[in-house]
Amino acid sequence: MLTLFRVERALNFTIAYQISKSVPYFQKCYSCGVMNNNYKMVGGNSNKTSAERKKHKSIASVWRPVSMQSCSTDAEVGTEMAEPHIDPTSNAIGASMAxxxxxxxxxxxxxxxxxxxxGKGDSVQSKLEEETGVKIIFPLSKKEESIIIEGNSHDSITRASERIQLIIDEAVKSSALDYSHFIxxxxxxxxQLVDKLVNFQNSILGLHDEVLDSSSNKDSTDEENGDQKLNEATQVAVTRKGQEDSGNVKVDLTKIPLVSYPPKSSATSTSKPKTSTLSELGIDKSIFIKPKTFHLTVLMLKLYNKERVDAAVKIFEGIxxxxxxxxxxxxxxIKLKGLDCMRGSLAKARVLYAPVEVVGGEDRLLQACKVITEAFTKGGLVLEKDAKQALKLHATVxxxxxxxxxKTTKKYDSFDARGIMEKYGSEEWGEYLIxxxxxxxxxxxxxxxxxxxxALIPLPESVQVD
Known part of the structure; x- marks a missing residue:
């Protein structure tokens, strides 16, 4: 005998998933696996045509994730010998036994x-799916930031989400995940400062203004390897003397000596000073900061999804x-004067920068930077090591x-800055309003x-009077 069930009501409720650590690394959106069968169940009506009865029996199954909730149907179920009936004019939704x-x-x-x-070769994903009994689905579009975990129980998907959170914890703390934003x-x-930087770079590289693209949109923060290329224009056409009919030949400007350093003095030494080319000094176009991105860095941030970006904007505008x-x-x-090397020696420099001096010797700027750092730290958006690091304002060049x-530059993790310091060590870059x-x-x-x-916060350009 076929037993039929009648659904008296459907209730939505929230299932709280317990995550091992409360870290805002991702937004959790839960949904139940019960298919939403949007159809109406009608009683036996002899006046209905076969086509209409067939239409009422059809079921449209739709999977609908519900943000921050797990939906379920809490139904009072009874057994009846007669065919169930629901008023077609009501908003009641039937639930399938299947x-x-x-x-x-x-x-x-x-x-x-x-x-x-x-993971490499999907190894991490495969292991996680095998051990927790879930399926992890990644979006096809690169613009999507969410993944879906499917499982046969709340427990399995909870365990999988905890494991994923641990993976994210480690990734965020490591240098493998780069900083995405900064103050x-x-x-x-x-x-005028942009022009000075263009002239500085041109004089070292021996290039003309049109060759060094000062507006190139490349990243130039201190944490990233740039994607700049040494332009083919570093080779210029010249005519060989006495061989005018042979046409022009290319001369690589990077082979032209930038500076020479004499060997250690010796009473018997008759050696000539050694000359060094740009390549030998480890200097090329890619290591220069792009003038149109010149800035002072206050705080580095890893805002790897929209939720964290929105939180950062809210914090920033609120302070x-x-x-x-x-x-x-x-x-x-501030005033920028001279050049200095960050860590190491000038012969093996990694970062060359212009020191920052606050005009008037006041600490108001550092105090404002402290306000920013503390607000983002309190908001949970700053790595522990960055929160503890003392701020040193500097303008990297x-x-x-x-x-x-x-292949030729792979061995270089530094450059020889001694010749640059000789020429620009006391450079007056100027005074500038923040x-x-x-x-x-x-x-x-x-x-x-x-x-x-x-987000942007304008700063005073004149004394504000109440």
Whole structure:
């Protein structure tokens, strides 16, 4: 005998999944595996045509994830000998007896973290699926940031989500996941400073203005290897003397000596000073900071999904008043003078920068930077090691980590800055007003060539009077 069930009501309820650590690395969106069968069950009506009865029996099954919830149907079930009947005019939704036990979770992870969850050759994903009994589904579009975990029980998908969280924890703490955003004080908004940087680079590389592209949209923060190429224009056409009819030949400017260093003095030494080319010194175009991205870095951030970016924008915009208070409502200016080497020796320099001096010797700027760092740390968006690091404002002009790797430059993790220091060690770069503070996105650039502004806070350009 066929037993029929009548659904009296359907209730939605929230299942709280317990995660081992409360870390805002992804947004959890839960949904139950019960298929939503959107159809109406009708009683026996002899007036219905066979086509209409067939239509009412059809079932449209739709899978609908529900944000932050797990949906289920809590039905009072009874047995009846007669065919069940639900008023066709009501909003009641029938539930099929053939519902599955499958469950799913949608996790907003961030596309930059997918590779850690997959592992080399999908090894991490395969192991995780095997050990927890779930299926991990990655989106086909690179613009999507969420993954879906499907399993036969709440317990299995909870265990899988915990394992994924641990993977993300390790990835975020490691250098394998690069910084995506940073708080910057733009200096490239001053055209005269941009011009000075262009001239600085041109004089070292021996290039003309049109050769060194000062507006190139390449990343130039201290944490990233650049993607710049040594332009073919480093070779210029010249005519060989006495061989005018043979046409022009190419001369590689990187082979022209930049500076020479004499050997150690010796009473019997008659050796000639050794000359060095740009290549031998480890200097090429790619290690220079792009003038139109010139800035001071306040804080580096890893905002690897939209949830964290939105949280960062909210924090940033919320401390505008505190920043103004730290600056006492007055303009702040800095002076850039000379060059210095960050760690190591000039002969094996990795970062060359212009020291920053706050005009007037006041600490208002550092206090404003402290407000920013503390707010983002409190919001859980700063790595522990970055929160503990003392801030040293500096304007980087050259960084060996930006080097475009080739067969000839692969061995260089530094460059010889002694000749540059001899010429520019006392360079007066000028005095500049800090007009803005940005929440900047790396690897993405606005039309002016500077990093994309996720949010901006204008700073005083004149003394504010109450």
């Amino acid at each position: 519902s599955t036990d499958k469950h799913s979770i949608s996790l907003e992870v961030g596309s930059s973290l997918f590779r850690f969850i997959k 910057s004080l733009p200096l490239a908004i001053h055209p 505008a008043g505190d920043i103004m208070e730290a600056l006492e409502g007055r303009p702040i200016s 050259m960084n060996a980590r930006h080097r475009k790797r080739t 007009r803005e503070v940005h929440l900047s996105q790396r690897f993405v650039f606005d039309e002016d060539g500077y990093y994309h502004r996720c």
